[in-house]
Amino acid sequence: MSNKPTLPKGTRDFGPQQMAKRTYILDTIRTVFQKFGFQPLETPSLENLSVLTGKYGDEGDQLLFKILDNGDFLAKTTHADYEQGVSALLPKIAGKGLRYDLTVPFARYVVMNQHEITFPFKRYQVQPVWRADRPQKGRYREFYQCDADVVGTDSLLCEAEIIRILEEVFGKFGIEKYTINVNHRQILNGLVEAIGAQGKESDLLVAIDKLDKIGKEKVITELQERGFADEAIQKLVPIFDLKGNNSENLSTAQEIVRDSETGQRGITELREVLALAKSLGSDLNHVQFDLTLARGLSYYTGTIFEVKAQEATISSSISGGGRYDNLTGVFGLSGVSGVGISFGVDRIYDVMEDMGLFPEESQIGTQVLLINFDKELQSQVVPVLSQLRERGIRAEMYPEAVKLKKQFSYADKKNIPHALVIGSNELASGEFSLKNLKTGEQHSLPLEAVIERLTSSN
């Protein structure tokens, strides 16, 4: 048993059936991205640790997978390093790490290629990322992200287009019950000002972000535990009970942050985003202003998005994004504003599987299996195989002349809908036996008629 292979924690294989479905998801998203003018980018799995560290906060740094240097990596270390612990030792033995998301590598790319890039720059990127997190349901250590970002423009049209992209993608997937929660970081900042809690932004955001998960009472308890005054909490209570439509809720929010210039600016921008989305053809039915939406990543500065599917056992977000003012600032290029969206492929997969939304045609397999009788006949049957393929039919021949029972059973298990029997009888008459494995019907047909049937059946 000791030689039984296993997978590392939090990683998965994707078999043929899963790959068919994943490819369907990724292709759909790619097509929509391209339709909105985004172009593909790929970056290496490995980045220098200096690129990655410090971008995700202390917690994030701990979740980075670091790669041990090659060669005698101990040579550069001293006893003093060991005594100081991991943080001192690590930089000396590991210079590279696996990418943690696609946004930071993208920022690095923009900075390195700033003179070649034409701004505004729209790119999409579909690649795996790695996090040394504890795996859970819908959480893996290796998973795919599927990002589209526009950088080099402040235009709110980009935000509006993101709403359209989300609607189009989830529409194509047939996910009907989902919400695009939107909020604006400046509204949240206004909120902080309004309750006089400057300096405790993150405490506030973390707490209210949990509203839909733990409920109003517990959020209030948590705010108390985090040291917010009762008076301040009282001012927040109205936001826990927002029930109106978007424009009503925005008005309520505007009232709460009326003394904050920042907050007012956020309200105005968000209204404009929604108006633009509407003129781009959105019915806004899925869009919901959610004042408690905060999103973890601290680099967001403007509009933020998060999509959740209802009626699925996965309640966590399946897509998210927002505007950031200064993504490339950490790499020395300031003034590049951007807005992006990220699809959680693995979770979308789980949701679609849950709800049985994968279409039949996402499974493309062999259409016809040629039965193999014996070596002598094989030389006469193989040309037929080529002719079928030339006509665009996905065909394969069983490679060995084993019992027909076994060959038919192979077709059955591989879900191949047709079997083409070409034995000595068929070769003599020139008519081949085409069997439909779903209905059990079998017909003797000349090659052209076989091709016609196979072509029309797909």
Next chain:
RNA sequence: GUGAUUGUAGUUCAGUUGGUUAGAACGCCUGAUUGUGGUUCAGGAGGUCGCGGGUUCGAGUCCCGUCUUUCACCCCA
């Protein structure tokens, strides 16, 4: 990172207070049917009980470690 939890055939799971040769279902293979699958029937193969150590006359069962699974927290896609 904190606290729990799981691991027995290819898969899903039984397995009594520690006691002969560790079971079932499904799947797989063979045959009934040497030119026809999916149904049926008969038979068969398949396990170092996650791994390592310990307690014991004796361990799938108890103890320790380790890896893995799932879950809550933290955080997040």
